[in-house]
Amino acid sequence: MTSLLESYGWTPERQADFAPHAGRGLLPGRIVVQQRSHARVMTAEGEIAASLAGRLTHEAGERGFPVTGDWVACARRPGEGATIQAVLPRSSLFVRRAAGQSQTVQSVAANVDLAFLVTSLNADLNPRRLERYLAMALESGVRPVVVLTKADLATGAGSAAGTVSSALGGVETLVISAKDGLGMEALAGLLSPGLTAVLLGSSGAGKSTIVNALAGEQRMATAAIRDSDAHGRHTTTHREIVLLPSGALLLDTPGMRELGLWDAQAGLSAAFADLEAQVEVLAASCRFRDCRHESEPGCAVRIALEDGRLDRERWQSREKLNAELARGPDRQRRASPGKTRRSPPRITGPVVDE
Ligand SMILES: Nc1nc2c(ncn2[C@@H]2O[C@H](COP(=O)(O)OP(=O)(O)OP(=O)(O)O)[C@@H](O)[C@H]2O)c(=O)[nH]1
Ligand SMILES: [Mg+2]
Ligand SMILES: [Zn+2]
Missing domain, CATH: 1.10.40.50 (Probable gtpase engc; domain 3)
Structure with a gap:
């Protein structure tokens, strides 16, 4: 039987990476929700609240700061909760230049296998906007897939995939509608048990709607976009990993207004x-x-x-x-x-x- 940790992507390689910490009595886990100074970590014993060890805050290098998707070593606190003591080596890390700041790097997601670059066919579709996402995904060693949403609202959705893909040098592109189910099977077909896919894109593109559709239940809040300018309302404000019934993991993120390139x-x-x-x-x-x-x-x-x-x-x-x-x-x-x-x-x- 698959253990709780395995269902979140724990592998023998991660186990080996954790070995030095096991001796110190620490607990392995994966950050499934990350908020400002604390996180929720999935461990073999279930989900626990964790805060960051002060030492880690100081020592974390540019990319060392724990982020959703990270495998970490936690120390149980007496009573409740835990402290994150170390971050295990990552298989990938998606970063960006922090919004409005030229010299600050911001980690977005760790240990993801696939990046869905989500954009709506409803708004003015612009392949240029996707180039940054594409470059950062490729830089991070993550396989990119462009997802064009809301096909039900668009005319000419049928040819959109071809147009966008060729404007982006042939990147894999899917057209979907979470509303009428178009393309959802193809999307789900890219996922598999233990694989983590991150959803990236601007607010209102339909990222959380995809999570809910694949989860078969309302796991993430969604909200209608503004009528006036079709902008999203920044409904999702944290990053969260959702385990799907299929066994795959989706990492939902807040819509980005800008994706600054960093070291890419x-x-x-x-x-x-x-x-x-x-x-x-x-x-x-x-x-x-x-x-x-x-x-x-x-x-x-x-x-x-x-x-x-x-x-x-x-x-x-x-x-x-x-x-x-x-x-x-x-x-x-x-x-x-x-x-x-x-x-x-x-x-x-x-x-x-x-
Ligand atoms: N018609 C139609 N509406 C959709 C589709 N997908 C999403 N929407 C709507 O688009 C709006 C925004 O969707 P969300 O899933 O909240 O968007 P998001 O990308 O998560 O936005 P943030 O959390 O703000 O980053 C909601 O009203 C959804 O119902 C679709 O395929 N068709
Ligand atoms: Mg959302
Ligand atoms: Zn020349």
């Missing part, structure tokens, strides 16, 4: 791999071998951008994201030359994303 050069390259391959071929015909494809004469890439062989919008988007990425770390280095930051960066409140 490889992910960005991967998100634009098709474009980069095209550029590489074209670059062989540039007049100068070290052409930067900016304003050099005889640039084959520029010519291809002019005559439409290269997707100009996609090119511009990549330039913009690359520039954004270059700004962050550079600014940091200039601010403190030769000095690596030892003090943990501020990790902003993990509850509400804005």
